Amino acid sequence: MRRLVAGLVLALAVAGAPGVAVAAPEREKWDTRVFSLVPPPGYPAYVHAHSNGRVYAGTYLARDPRRASTPSKVVEWSAGGTLLRSWTVPGQDLDADHGVQVAHETADGELVLLEISRSRVMTLDTRTGRFRTVARLPEGAVPNFATWGPRGLYVTDYGDGVIWRVRRDGRVQEWFRAPELDGVAGFGTTGIRWMKGRRELLVAQQTLGTGATLPTNGALLRLPVDRRGRPGELSTLWTSAPGDLPDGFGVARSGHVYVALAGLAAQLVELDARGREVARFPEVPLSGDNGSEVPFDTPSSATFLGTSVLVANQSAVAGEPSHQAILDVEVGERGRPDFLPRRARFRQRLRSPA
Template sequence: MRKALAALAALLLAATATPASAAPREKWDTRVFSLVPSPGFPAYVHVHTNGRVYAGTYTNPGSSKPSKVFEWTRDGTLLRSWRVPGQHLDEDHGVQVANQTRRGRLVLLETSTRSVLTLDVRTGRFRRVATFPDGAVPNYASWGPGGALYVTDYGQGVIWRLPPGSHTPQRWFESPALEGATEFGTTGIRYRPGRRDFLITQGTVSDGTDSPTNGALYRLPVGAGGKPGAIETLWTSQPGDLPDGFGIGRSGHVYVALAGLANQLVELTATGEEVGRFPDVPLAGDNGSPIPFDTPCSATFLGRRVLVANQSAVQGDASHQAILDVYVGEPGRAPYLPRRARL
């Protein structure tokens, strides 16, 4: 009996002990979640309600490789991938896993055909839902009021709205504030249902309100009947930052990936006050992990960490094209996913 109790006590001690690998992480601790295979150039990282992680890829200018959608487990194990059909491979092409439907289909934005696609991850079936007019560059997407899908346009100063059941995007909001300089236009978008507004990141500002090398975080309220209100600047970036995709923490803080020269993440309060940057020193992207920040494009919450798509857009360094895991010390707010979120 004594031997049995001793053995049981040893088991309990072993079960409650904290292994070295599970030691508490400090804020901004950065690790490699996974490398991104060819064709590389990952963009937004989407954490699905099924518990898995997805990202799409872009390609080098002139490359004829089709884009892919990759799927990982929550611990970064690559499970499978799908080739995106119907792309114009003789043009610049890429796919953003921008969101998902309520039933779990991925919502994809494809640039060469200016299309909204869905991908059923159970069957591998792609479906084209809508096509944007010439000149549009669909970039990020958020569900919003009325179960409509709202899409930013990297090439024009427009927020598009795709109503439920429609195959025709509507020009919902237009503003000089969304006209980017030197082709660096509107990037991330997230609806905050409690505040009835969208947060929107802008790569560069060219409406004369600031230097055209600076980017911004905007607030766009939604009024009665789903009509857009007046756009408001919450935060202005430093020159060359190129604010891109972002995540929202439980505290309301916004974590923005800076895809420009800084190679940093910036933390902002809900009202746009800048409270921190990581790494402290810009440019080199030295984050303490084996892979430095090299065009970090998004910050998507997974637990108390954000997953950052490292695109290496300028250098094209395949060894830097990865998903990085950055601990921020607070849980995130899941993207808005209404019951009518279907395509």
């Protein structure tokens, strides 16, 4: 008994001793903290956790007329949320809708950007600050999210029911088109992720205009790809509630999928590998009350960093600068790394869309 008491006293003394590291208490699931506010012009839509350990986001479509003529920026943070640097995107048409999405990275570490005013795929070398246009989608395309997959980069089009494939030489192909991707009232195709082990793409759709459900229902869709890189038959993994507007999503190692709902619900939804709903956070929709000082306000993506997902809080409708932030939401499990093949890079020469 005396040994037990002595051991306890020693343990308490060590825990309180200066200079002795004490493990941080584990966070509860759904604990939400502000990772960082997003500087003007704001409106982040996706967060990219880079293999270099840093975090990047672009400023997307600014609805605030006071910021509408401001060029978009790419912003860099440390893994702890410290703002490090930013770069202004060159060559935008500032009289048109303009924004930039940090969608992925290349095998040699350059950022892959989607720029909407001129429908461009760009890269940014963060070591030199050099931007380069590597492909142009057809006029009117609205590049939204992207993933590397078989034989190139796959890009969703928010304004049309198309998935584009961008090859390494900059050639652009209309790779897949389907009525399910058309959307209703302009709410189209959003997140996309290549699932290498299953040889399929997961694709998020904000609204479905096919008549199979209410037109305000969205979905998470599955699209198999054969060994020759050809798309198979589209199927539905999960159907959202009306007005949810599923946007970007992250996939855990367990197979669970965390989807940001950019609609009125203002929630994250957790799905199991079969597409069944496990949980919604917050449990009560509409308020966005996540327990942090910044409520969910158009949460637009969920990117894994450690055992958390980073949520881009866009505030697309309200345009509230104090809500335009990256939020850190603990989910208690780790994510699958983004697919990044060794040939994930672009050649120097820009080609016209095919």
